[in-house]
Amino acid sequence: MTNRTAIVVVGMHRSGTSALARVLSLLGAALPRNLNPAGLGNEIGHWEPEAAVRLNDQILDLAESPVNDVQGPAGEWLQRPEALAFVDRLADLIADEYGDDPLFVLKDPRIALLFPLWRVALGRLKIRCAAVVISRNPVEVALSLAKRQGVAGDWQSWPLERGGLLWLRYNLAAEEYTRGVDRAFCDYSKLLEDWRSVVRRLGNELNIAWPKSIPDAASEIDGFLSRDLRHHQEPEDLVHRHGVWSEWIAPIFSELRGATEGRGPDPAIFGAVKQSFGDIYTDIYTGIEHPPAQQTPSGRSRLRVMRRGRGRRKICLAGGLFWKATHGDGAAMAAVEAAIADDIEISIVDIGAFTDADETAFAAFAESHSFDIEYPDEDDQPIEPSFLASTIRLLRYVRARRFDAILFQDQDGLGSASAVAKQTGLTLDGISLAVVAAGSPDWIRQKNGALPSTLVTIGIERLEKMAVERSTAQAIIAANSNALKGEVGRYVHSLRTALEERSKDAAEAARYANSLEDTVALLRKANETAAEYARSLEQSRAETEEYARSLEAELEKVNPTAQS
Template sequence: MQQTSEPTGGHLVLVTGAGRSGTSTVAGALHHLGLHVPLPVLKTNESNPRGFFESTWPLWFHRRIMDAADIEQVDGRPGARELMHAAADQAVQDELVDWLRGVTADASQIVVKDPRASWVPHLWVNAAAELSLSIGFVTMLRHPAEVLGSRSTYYGRNRKGQAEERSFAVLNLAGWVNQTINTEQLTRGQARTWIRYDDLLEDWRGQMRAVRQATGVDLNHSLEPGVRHAVDDFIDPGLRRHEGSFADLDLPGSLTEIAEELWAAGNLLADRSGSDPEAEQRFDAAATAYATLFADSAAIAQHEARARVRAESQEAEARLRKRVRKARREGVAQGRAEALAERRGLVRRTASAVRRRLRRGNRS
């Protein structure tokens, strides 16, 4: 049974979902509708000209946990979730509580957007409970082919050749699959809503009504049609530059099938207020299928991985031997130079001693 948010000491809305899914757009809309985005925030750039609405403190907070767990933001390993949870100890939890206590001192409604939060939503749930805050999750849903296209445009420009392009796409799709599974399973039972990116662009009022219903936030607009608001100028449907289809992408069919199933299950959640037994069963089945696919792929790749390890080991040994030979040569040369210098010094000292004796003999 999905929880509903009851107003208590304030409201915290956590925006999740894969990067390039419209998380900045929904966070910006909530900001214009009266929710506070803690400062400072990321600056605009070419990939997000209207702003990220992403507070920097949560970004670095999550990154520190990821570094400790040795995982990437777009990490396709099913076991990455457990690594993150193991790295998020009580000290990490206390750090989040302290920060959240500070930002809620002057604002009763907070929106935090960071796709990395999907790894550790329990930290935010626990922190909100300790501070008597109602917490709700807004997850953005965009077809994975569109996400890949957007990520390729802005984050994959240094790839060289078709092999690197395909590897980039496969890794990112695996990351999307894993993150989408984690986002759904780890927020299950919480107050939440799922929003399709297309729906947000076409009818932001309807989607904000869903957010208000799920999270209990107060908005500074009635959301009635025809009543103009700043969000009308903020949301630009023209920002959608990529279409959702795997038809033109060279990707493994077994992986795209799982991605399409997650897309369909996510659409059920978007249509059914963020909670639906059928959708959750489909997510669990997709998670099992993906874990099997990942394990099989890792097993197949073992020969290649071992070969790379051997090659890298051999290269490292060759470099070490080269450095040793160089050091020996330099050491021999230095020894010869030192011996020659010592010999010259001995000759000078001997000649000086002989001259002194001769002078003494002449005086006598």
């Protein structure tokens, strides 16, 4: 090796790669001879070799992995002969752009995806490779991408989730590919807030003495850097954004932030997120079908109802929570018995493919509690995607009957279609909908630190959240939880109001509401951890509202004449 060093800036678009490259050049690292000119969306300049952008795009095109795709190219592809054939061209480019400069900065966001090839090219030239992985709040990146694409007139849709997944693609690659080389991590917000501390740390960690001292460069760098460069500033806590944000993006962002504070990124976390995201991406784009749910020998996957009573008051309980002994400690089934004692007409509905054991248990519960089992006629037309079938079939059943209230379990998203139909005024007017929040699979999975394994998992978990967020109220199952008394009270009050509107017999309505209050009190005893679950739901709702307000403000900035 010679004493030459290339500082390779590795990071996602809109993450401060241009700002960092320029700061390093003002400290004495040479820039390429032929710069990619400043353009729309990056008026401060790119500070990258124009030829590198073209060559990187050629490689990505050959890999069938466009620059704005959310996946690939795979590391294995970068070892194939057709990829390695570009190494000589990369080496020639470096020689042409940087000559004999002893210290230079090499930057193009695409390098994050192709770093192994550039590393080999630098090695052939006997140039030391020192990587700086720069990251930025992924929500800010997603907002910036959406704004840039809109200004540039890109025909493609740029929802925030797409920007977030693109951020994930680049940062997974940047961290993995720079292992084994001298590297340091940089956060864009910290670069803007205190660039002196950042470049001092980078120099120490990479063992680089800046040709131009920090005091000598300060005036130019202060003139170049400005907080105005940061057009979007978002909260850094992503765990309450749900979906791709909490499952994949938040843990990677947390690791990258920690790496700027002296904590090495955990390869296990990066590996787990990469595996989970990769599996689901494969499902989407290769059409892998998931095996059907286990069915009974007779092949019946159908709606099942057990019903008793012919009272004026009618309640529907949807899901296995209300009859399966394996759920909780039986408090939900105790609530069923309390409703029976109060002479309420009860329909317990379950849906899906039962095992033989399920069929036996369902029939045994019905017999022991004097329920009649019914198998309603159903439309045999398939419902796609298949994970929506249960919630839609359940909506078709309940809208044909006049229940006073419907309680859904918070598993499998059974109440989502009904909640949406009621909220949009299509049906179920005057009927109170509630979700019994005993701890959904999504919440339990996150609590255990697990990641979603399939696209269907993500779809069902989204339905579960939708059912809770759009229901009239949540009936919380929790033991001795004073914090939830107000929530339970609101639920009972909503049922009382609905009854009073439909009946002139206020005394009967009051008695009914009191019986429901006793029922819900029994439900509260099933699961102590539901208190934490309920608080997370409330916090998520608040986060969503706050984000919506901030997005509205940003849109007004982008298009101030939209209201006129």
